[in-house]
Each structure stands twice: as structure tokens, then as C-alpha cells.
Amino acid sequence: MVLVLFPVMYHLGGLHLAALAAVASVSGEALDCYVLSRFARRSTIGKKLPFALGLTTLTAGLQAGANAFAIALMFTLGDGDTRVLAGAACFAGILDAALVFAAHRGASIIRIIVYFGCASTITLQEWLRNDSSDPSLVYEALSIGFLLYVCWLIVRHVFKTQERSSNSRMLTLENARELAHTNAALEQSRQTTRRLALVAEHASDSVIVTDQNGVITWVNRAFTRITGYSYAEAVGRNITFLNGPQTDTASAERLNKARDEMKPFRIEIINHHRDGHPIWVDVNMSPLFDEQGNLVNVVSIERDIGEAKEREQALAEARRVAEDSVRARRNFLATMSHEIRTPMTGVIGTTELLLETDLDKQQETLVRTISSSGDSLLSIINEILDFSRLEEGRLEVNADPFSPGKCFQTAIDLVQPLADAKGLRLKIVLPSSLPQQVIGDERRMSQVLLNLLGNAIKFTEVGSVELEVSVRLEDGACDLLLLVRDTGVGIETSKLDRIFESFVQADSKIAGRFGGTGLGLAISRLLVRAMGGEISVASAPGTGTVFFVSLSLPVGELDAEIAPATANISELPQETVDLSGVCILVAEDNRTNTMLLERMLAGTGASLLFTENGREALDLFTEHAPDIVLMDLHMPILDGLAATGLMRLAENNCGGIPVPIIALTANAFPEDRDLCIASGMDGIITKPFRKRDLLNSITSALAVERDPFQSHRDSLTA
Incomplete structure (x- = not known):
């Protein structure tokens, strides 16, 4: 602009006016360039962007105004002869402003306005100066219109071109960004796949990838180590080639069915090594599906469980x-x-x-x-x-009402002769708060007390043995603490932990002196624990021993029927029972026992039939119809259980009244008693038996009321 207008201005108005126009134009351009250089990069402006846009729009208007001033000054000095040059300068400024429309819309618009205003002012001033009917003015007006139209076309083309270029650049940037994200995702996926492949390749378990038909597509190194087949030997073959003669057919079919149904499945199965030996493997099969739900692969992880199976x-x-x-x-x-x-x-x-x-x-x-x-x-x-029986857990504990006071006193009475024989004082201390009845196993309680009291008497030479009972009642339960205290030889502290072990005694010398099996305390501990309690001991050599038994038993109702207490055999009646008119069939193969039975029953008035085997017993039973049968279990030809069954069958066929059958057995286990009752027997006499045991069992079986401790035929024992 300066290079074109300065010579013209110098020609028209001299050096001073030319310099004025040049200074105005250059000053406006310099100011605009300076401000633009301060805001060269929008990305560094940040929050100052609105201020920068406003300021640079203002400087753009000042720059265009300075140029318009120079153009107007040139037109004024030229008296209208320079209007074409002035108009061309204005239109050149408009085109120049249009080129930066996409970069700075505000600056471009304000420049176009300034230059268009300058051109319009020059044209209007020319019309006012000359006659409006002059045809040259009309042509000039049309020329200006065409120029404006051409300027509009050029500006529109430039704007569209810049807009398309900008959109293209934005699209390219978006594509580049998406491509970068895709590449990053692909790289991450590749890294994940590589890590998974490394894990699968170096896993200790065999990893087998198959298609939906069971054809192997990939195996890891562990597969080769476990099966002996290489990668090349396995890929392309159906996975069933690992089965062999020892593979369970049903398990293989279940595995194939799960594969066909595309369901996860786990099973233990026998595969076979390449050399033919069987391999126990735990198979965990899982199908893999794509996003559409289509089966892609089936992954089977097989763990060698051969050692576990051997264990x-x-x-x-x-x-x-x-x-x-x-x-x-x-x-x-x-x-x-x-x-x-x-x-x-x-x-x-x-x-x-x-x-x-x-x-x-x-x-x-x-x-x-x-x-x-x-x-x-x-x-x-x-x-x-x-x-x-206690060690095997086969000893049952009953829960029946009984009197604890009578139980404790009976135990004392039973061991009193032993204490009297050694000159020992035997005492019992019972609290006034002791319940009249509790629920538990009186027989086992007595057995524990007799063991502890007998043990205390055995190891005490002088002094006393005492049973002291403490009670605490709480919420319907009776907490018992039984103390069995003696003044005997005592036990070394280091050996207290072992005295409850089976076949163990504290001192071998003392064991040889006093005798015993070393089972009494072991049995007592097992019995107490079976009843839900605990037993312990405190002792020292020469100071005696104290055994502690703690039990918690429910308190019984006062009107409950009390089970029979442990009886002292010496108090049972000893007189001979009158069995006149009673026929007794005795099946016993031992001649000594036969002689004893004959002697024990002599004087009772009973008639006796003896036999040595079950077959003869059955014949005599059918022929003589005895009133009661004493049946040994172990006999030749036909044992007691079988003979009893046949006797009961014969009774059922005849419709007669069942004859009492009492077992004579040396088997003392509960299951033997159960077998006797199950075979049809009414009672059991355990060998060795005493005369009173035999007579009590016979009279009870015949419903002769003579023994208060034997009232129920179903529970006959001796």
C-alpha cells in the first residue's frame, strides 16, 4: 500500500502529504503486527483468549482505518481523477481482509467494513461533486457493483475453501486420534495376549485348546511334559486320542456330552501317556464364546493328580x-x-x-x-x-432318672468291706442341696466311683478314704464335683499326666506290689467324658491323692420313676426257688457247665432236659414243649441263634404261647446281646454266672415275682 500510494501522493500533494499518508499507513500496520506477535499462539493464551480476540480486532480496525485515511487523502488531492485508483485500493483491502476470515473473523469483518465504507464514501462524494445524470457515473456505479460482486465471489470462495480445509484438518485430526486410540488398544491387547500366552505356555498344568468338534488347535509345554506328545503330534488330532483301555467310558461320555452342549464341566479321568501308562488328570473344561454368543474355542486345563490318587x-x-x-x-x-x-x-x-x-x-x-x-x-x-468298647466309641450312655445320694452311698457300701479289711476309715460327705433325682447313667456313675474308691483303698495302707460331693444348681442343671481323697502313697508330679493312659501305672514297683491292669483310670476317664464331664488328679508322693470328677446332669422330676440302683449282690436272697412242675430244656455243649447247671437247679423241683447241640434242642422242644429254654449260643450242628429262630417259627405255625428262651453266652459285647434279642430270645445270662443269677433269670422269665431288681423280662441280664 505504501509503495503504491507514496509516489502518487508525492506527485499530487508533495513530500509532506506523502510522508503523512505513509506514516499513517505504516503506523497502523506496525501496531497491528506488534499486538498479533504478542498473541501468536492461541494454545498459550488460555483464559485470556476473549481479551486477545477483542484487542486484535481493534488493532485490525485501526490498521484498516490508517490505510483508508491514506486512500481518502489521495482521492481528495486528486480532485476525482484518482477515484479509480482509490477504489482499487479499497477493493484490494477488502480482498486482503477476506483472506484471513477463517483465522480471525472479527478482524476480517471490521477491515471489510472500513474499506467498504471508504469506497462508498468516495463514490458518494464523486456523485455529489458531479451531475448525477452523467452516464460515466452510472458506468462507474455498475463497475463498482461488478467489483463488489467479484469481491463477494472471491471472499465466498476463499471462505468455503478455508472452511473445507479446516474441516478436513479436523477430520484428519479426529481420524488420527481414533487411530492412535485404536493402535494403543491393539498394543494393549497384544501385550495382554502375549502375557496370557506366556502364562499358558509356562503353566504347570496342561492347557489344551480345541474347536467345537474336539480337534486340538493348541497345547502348552506342560501338555508335552505330562502326556509325552509334542505340539506337532497333538495339534490336528481329536482330544479323545488321549483315552485308553483304563479310561472310564462313562466319564468320557459325560465329558463329550458337556463339550457338545457347550457347558463348563469338571471331572477326574484317566488319560494315557505316549508310552501307554495311565495318567490320572483333573479336567476343568470351559467353552469360550464371542460377542455374538458363538462358540470360538474350548479350553481344557488338565492337572496331573497321579500323586494325589496314590496318596x-x-x-x-x-x-x-x-x-x-x-x-x-x-x-x-x-x-x-x-x-x-x-x-x-x-x-x-x-x-x-x-x-x-x-x-x-x-x-x-x-x-x-x-x-x-x-x-x-x-x-x-x-x-x-x-x-x-469305650475306645471304639461303641459304649452307650443311658439317660434315666436316679437318686445320686443312693448311688453314692451304694458305692461306699460296696467298697466298705475292702476298707474294713485294711483298717481304713471310709467317709462320705453329701451336701444338703443334693437333688433327689438327676437324669443320667447310674450304672456308669457307679462304675467310675467304684474304680476311684477301689483304687484309693488299694494304694492306701493307713489313714482314710473320703468321697466328698459338691453341688451347684443352675437353670435346671446340677453341676456335680466329686472328690475322692486318700492318704495313700501318692504319685510323682511328673507322672500325673500319664496315669489316665491305658495299661500305665505311676510306678512299676507299686504296680507289682498292689497289682492291677492299669485300665481302671483309663476306663474312668473315658466313661466320664462319655457322660459329658471331665476327670483330673492332684497328688504328691507321701501326701495322698485327690481325684476330681466334674459332671453336669439335668435335675429330674420328683415324681419320675427311679431306675433301680446298683445292687449289692450279697444282699440278694440266697434261698432255693421252688420250680416244681417246670420243665427246663438246657442246650449246652460244655460238660462242666452242664454239670453246674444240673447242680444249681437241683432241689428246685424242676425237670431238666439236656442236649449238646441245637438240632437235638429243636427236636426236644417240639417233642416235650418245655416251659423255659436255656440256650447256649455256640453249639455244634446248629448254633443257639439258629435254633431259637426255628423254635419261634414252630411256635408261630402252631399258634402257641411263646416259651421263654434265655441265652447262655460268654460273649459280653452289646452287639451280641442285640443279636440274641433279635433272634427271638427273652433274656441273657452272661458267663460266668452264679446260682442266684440263674434262678433270678428263670423266675423273672416265668413271671414269678421274687426279686425287686428284676421286673422286666425284656431287660433280663446277669
Whole structure:
């Protein structure tokens, strides 16, 4: 603008006016350039962007105004001759302003307004100066219109071009951004896939990828290690090639069915190694689906559980061996019980019969010694059997109402002769708050007390043995604390923890001196724990011993029927029972026992039929119709259980009244008693038995009311 207008201005108005126009134009341009250089990058402006747009719009207007001033000054000096040049300069400014419309809309518009205003002013002034009817003015007006139209076309084209270019750049930027995001996602997916592939490749479990038909498409290294097949040997083959002769067909079919139904499935199955040996694997199969729900692959993770199966089989074998051992021990104990009790019947029964004869004092002493030794041996046998049942958890604890005071006093009465024989004071201390009735197992309670009291008397030479009972009543329960205190030899503190172990005594020298099996305390602890209580001990050498038994038993109703207390056998009646007119069938294969039964029943008036096997017993039963049967369990040809069953069958066929059948058995286990009752027997007499046991059982079975401790035929025991 300066280079074009300065010579013209110099020609028209001289140096001073040319310099004025040049300074005005250059000053406006310089101001605009300076301000624009301060805001060259919008991205660094931030919150100042509105201010920068306003300021640069103002400087753009000043720059256009300075140029318009120079153009107007040139037109004025030229007296209208320079109007074409002035108009061209204005239109050039308009085109120049239009080129930056997309970059700075405000600056472009204000420049167009200024230049258009300048051109309009020049044209209006020319019309006013000349006659409006001059055709040249009309042509000039049309020329200006065409120029404006051309300017509009050019500006519109530039604007559209810039707009398309801007949109294209924005679209390119958006595509580039999306492409960058896609590439980042692809890279992340690639990294994830690579990590997963590394995990699967180096996993310790076999990973097998198959298609929906079960054809293998990929396996990891663990597959080769477990199966022996390489990647090349496995890929392309159906996964069922791993099955073999020992593979369970049903398991394989279930696995294939789950694959066909595209369901997750887990199973243990036998695969086969490349060399043919079986492999136990835990298969966890999972189908993989795409976003549309279509099956893509099936992934099977197979873990080698061969060692676990071997351990499982070893445990099963150990369990079987242990069960066989327990069964063998039970059978051994049952056999030994039978074999020992059978001759013990002869020993105890014979001594009892001898004591009923006329003996001198020396003979009576010897016979009573034999009887006492037999009782001791029988007690040892019973302890071993009780301990065996307790260890196996087969000993049941009853819950019946009983009087605790009578139970405690009965235990004291039973051991009183033992204390008197050693000159010991035997005391019992019962609290006034002791309930009249509690719910529990009186027999087991008595057994524990007899063990503890007998143990205390055995290991006490001088002094006393005391049973002290403490009670606390709370919420319908009776908390009992039983103290059995003695002044005996005592126990070393280091050995207190072992005295409740089976076959263990505190001191071997003392054990040899006082005797015993070492089972009494072990049985007591098992019994107390079976009743829900606990037992402990406190002692020191030379100061005596105290055993503590803590139990919690429900308090019974006062009007409840009290179960029979443990009876003192010495108090039972000893007279002979009158069984005149009663026919007794005795099936017993042991001649000693037969002789004892005959002697024990002699004088009762009963008629006796003897037989040595079950077959003859059945024939005699059918022929003579006895009033009662004494049936041994172990007999030749036909045992007692089978014979009893046939007798009951014969009774049912004839419609007669059932004859009482009492078992004679040396088997003392509860299951043996259950078998007897289940076979149809009415009661059991356990060998060895005494005369009073035999007579009580017979009279009770015949419903002869003579013994207050035997009132129910279904619970006959001796």
C-alpha cells in the first residue's frame, strides 16, 4: 500500500502529504503486527483468549482505518481523477481482509467494513461533486457493483475453501486420534495376549485348546511334559486320542456330552501317556464364546493328580488295614472273652457249690481264695472289654432318672468291706442341696466311683478314704464335683499326666506290689467324658491323692420313676426257688457247665432236659414243649441263634404261647446281646454266672415275682 500510494501522493500533494499518508499507513500496520506477535499462539493464551480476540480486532480496525485515511487523502488531492485508483485500493483491502476470515473473523469483518465504507464514501462524494445524470457515473456505479460482486465471489470462495480445509484438518485430526486410540488398544491387547500366552505356555498344568468338534488347535509345554506328545503330534488330532483301555467310558461320555452342549464341566479321568501308562488328570473344561454368543474355542486345563490318587489309595489301604486291625482285635477280644468266660463258669460255679457244702475252716478258706481269684480274673476281663468298647466309641450312655445320694452311698457300701479289711476309715460327705433325682447313667456313675474308691483303698495302707460331693444348681442343671481323697502313697508330679493312659501305672514297683491292669483310670476317664464331664488328679508322693470328677446332669422330676440302683449282690436272697412242675430244656455243649447247671437247679423241683447241640434242642422242644429254654449260643450242628429262630417259627405255625428262651453266652459285647434279642430270645445270662443269677433269670422269665431288681423280662441280664 505504501509503495503504491507514496509516489502518487508525492506527485499530487508533495513530500509532506506523502510522508503523512505513509506514516499513517505504516503506523497502523506496525501496531497491528506488534499486538498479533504478542498473541501468536492461541494454545498459550488460555483464559485470556476473549481479551486477545477483542484487542486484535481493534488493532485490525485501526490498521484498516490508517490505510483508508491514506486512500481518502489521495482521492481528495486528486480532485476525482484518482477515484479509480482509490477504489482499487479499497477493493484490494477488502480482498486482503477476506483472506484471513477463517483465522480471525472479527478482524476480517471490521477491515471489510472500513474499506467498504471508504469506497462508498468516495463514490458518494464523486456523485455529489458531479451531475448525477452523467452516464460515466452510472458506468462507474455498475463497475463498482461488478467489483463488489467479484469481491463477494472471491471472499465466498476463499471462505468455503478455508472452511473445507479446516474441516478436513479436523477430520484428519479426529481420524488420527481414533487411530492412535485404536493402535494403543491393539498394543494393549497384544501385550495382554502375549502375557496370557506366556502364562499358558509356562503353566504347570496342561492347557489344551480345541474347536467345537474336539480337534486340538493348541497345547502348552506342560501338555508335552505330562502326556509325552509334542505340539506337532497333538495339534490336528481329536482330544479323545488321549483315552485308553483304563479310561472310564462313562466319564468320557459325560465329558463329550458337556463339550457338545457347550457347558463348563469338571471331572477326574484317566488319560494315557505316549508310552501307554495311565495318567490320572483333573479336567476343568470351559467353552469360550464371542460377542455374538458363538462358540470360538474350548479350553481344557488338565492337572496331573497321579500323586494325589496314590496318596488317596494309600490312605484307603491304611484305613482298610486299620479297620481290619480293629475288626481283628474285636474278634480276638470276643473269642478270648468266650474262651476265658466259659471255663471261668466252671471255676466260679464250682466254688459257689463247694461253699454250700460242709467244709472245715481250712477248706472253706481255700475255696474262698479260689472264688476271690476268679472274681479278680473276671474283673480284669470286664475291664479289658469295657476299655475296648469305650475306645471304639461303641459304649452307650443311658439317660434315666436316679437318686445320686443312693448311688453314692451304694458305692461306699460296696467298697466298705475292702476298707474294713485294711483298717481304713471310709467317709462320705453329701451336701444338703443334693437333688433327689438327676437324669443320667447310674450304672456308669457307679462304675467310675467304684474304680476311684477301689483304687484309693488299694494304694492306701493307713489313714482314710473320703468321697466328698459338691453341688451347684443352675437353670435346671446340677453341676456335680466329686472328690475322692486318700492318704495313700501318692504319685510323682511328673507322672500325673500319664496315669489316665491305658495299661500305665505311676510306678512299676507299686504296680507289682498292689497289682492291677492299669485300665481302671483309663476306663474312668473315658466313661466320664462319655457322660459329658471331665476327670483330673492332684497328688504328691507321701501326701495322698485327690481325684476330681466334674459332671453336669439335668435335675429330674420328683415324681419320675427311679431306675433301680446298683445292687449289692450279697444282699440278694440266697434261698432255693421252688420250680416244681417246670420243665427246663438246657442246650449246652460244655460238660462242666452242664454239670453246674444240673447242680444249681437241683432241689428246685424242676425237670431238666439236656442236649449238646441245637438240632437235638429243636427236636426236644417240639417233642416235650418245655416251659423255659436255656440256650447256649455256640453249639455244634446248629448254633443257639439258629435254633431259637426255628423254635419261634414252630411256635408261630402252631399258634402257641411263646416259651421263654434265655441265652447262655460268654460273649459280653452289646452287639451280641442285640443279636440274641433279635433272634427271638427273652433274656441273657452272661458267663460266668452264679446260682442266684440263674434262678433270678428263670423266675423273672416265668413271671414269678421274687426279686425287686428284676421286673422286666425284656431287660433280663446277669
